Amino acid sequence: MFDKEYDVIVVGGGHAGAEATAAAANMGSSTLLVTMNLQTIGQMSCNPAMGGIAKGQIVREIDALGGYSGIITDKSAIQFKMLNKSKGPAMWSPRAQNDRMRFAEEWRMALENTPNADFYQEMVSGLLVNGNKVVGVKTSLGIEIRARAVVLTNGTFLNGLIHIGDKQFGGGRAGEKAATGITEQLVDIGFESGRMKTGTPPRVDGRSLDYAKMTPQPGDDNPEKFSYLPTPILKVQRDCHMTRTSQLVHDLLREGFDRSPMFNGRIKSIGPRYCPSIEDKINRFADKDSHQIFVEPEGWNTVEVYVNGFSTSLPEDVQYKALKSVAGFENVKFFRPGYAIEYDYFPPTQLKHTLETKLIDNLYFAGQINGTTGYEEAASQGLMAGINAHLKINEKESFILKRDEAYIGVLIDDLITKGTEEPYRMFTSRAEYRTLLRQDNADLRLTPKGYEIGLAKEERLKRMEEKQQKSEDFVSFFRKTSFKLEEVNPILMSLDSALVNQSDKLFKVFSRPKLTMDHMLQLEDVSTYVNDHNLDSEVLEQTEIQVKYSGYIEKEKTNADKLQRLENVRIPDNFDYSKLKSLSFEAREKLKSIQPVTISQASRISGVSPADISVLLVYLGR
Structure with a gap:
């Protein structure tokens, strides 16, 4: 079936996989996207929205470089808002509600219309490795497909385990099976792996809700858009709505805490700090007697509604009983209950800034496999992995964005340098130079770079x-x-x-x-x-x-230029930190593990002090 060697194989068809496929193919690489279900390419697994605080800037950066996420978002949007408009422009963040079905459809059509992109539906169960270099993938049917580079974008599917109350079953997403084999092989090779958790709220029938008891949340009067290309601007928008939980709702939820996998020890991994479950919120913020619930339509022509703010893994009967006590939800009908999911990830300090692994050449990781959360974070990593896979196999200089050039640069540098033990989410506060990294100037910052590498047209x-x-x-x-x-x-x-x-x-x-x-x-x-x-x-x-x-x-700009001096002081490859006895023991361990490329990157590693940096500078003759 596969008698030719591909340039790039992308494993997984989520936001990271879709962008990686588009990037590599558009730059000229013969690319194969292998996914367990071709019907769910670009699927919005959680809320039907793109953008938000800092995330909107990332989508605009992806678009400026020549990626597809901004275009797809504009074509499937049902509402648009520019958040933080009352603050300075560094904080303005675009956000769109989307038609979930149209979003996935637009992604599928965009990829099918991308030259050099092929597709195959099956589970990848392992990698083909020759020495310390990846040479292809192996599927569950035993088919071997050769490639010069492989990008893994497995999302929540690696040994995924779904929790609803005291019930648990394997799965990478509701209704879809987990992926097995890859984690075990990578651990055998020498990779370190861990477990993370995320969750999603119930989906309900909008016909059963009383919107008169809720507060309308309309879009902007003059909606903007994400892409810098002439994509459609919304003429008509759909309202979202807002309601609140109450003390009664909290009391009803607490009745199920003894059956909650979060509190009874079944879930051992860490969930996203900034998108907690409803049970986590009422446990951590016991002084608050209510929390906001955002009622988000799933599209133009569907009655399905996403209950944002009510993410939960409590038993389905507890979810139902508590949600019925929320204003406007008295007669609610469930489409499906909320659930939590645990999955394997690989601490991203095992990667280079190109997202290539340090242990295996030409193998790239992107998305939740690196410990991030969010469509936008995943899509940007997929884009960068696809770009760098193409450049590497064509023996061209790698493409790395610095912290003063893009939020994407901040994201990847944080992951590679600091790692993460909880799902990483981008915020404007993570960027030292957010006045430079605005959503309005992403094209001015990045389109020339995208054009230079052959991606932006x-x-x-x-x-x-x-x-x-x-x-x-x-x-x-x-x-x-x-x-x-x-x-x-x-x-x-x-x-x-x-x-x-x-x-x-x-x-x-x-x-x-x-x-x-x-x-x-x-x-x-x-x-x-x-x-x-x-x-x-x-x-x-x-x-x-x-x-x-x-x-x-x-x-x-002046401050960024000053820091650039340290960015230009490179540390030799495979530098032996053990011979620098003046370094602290912790600094030697961290520097040896992460192998920073520059003094600037070394200075951002947790546990490396200014004194340690001085020792390095003296040794390097600076």
């Missing part, structure tokens, strides 16, 4: 360059054009801002906190310039940020 680059030029020209216009007192002072008066006594440059008055682009468009010279140059909302937003936050942006 010329159309993307031209759109980016046009936006960049128009923004720079508009900023220049504000710097050299003076305002008229009779136009500006009425606006300042309406904002209760100090009036000006003499004319000055538009840039100076625009820098005031209360003034927005909408105010500036009331000025004749500004509105004339915008109309004459046909400037769209993206250019207007980019210009406003460059004017109002120029000082902060320049300061952060």
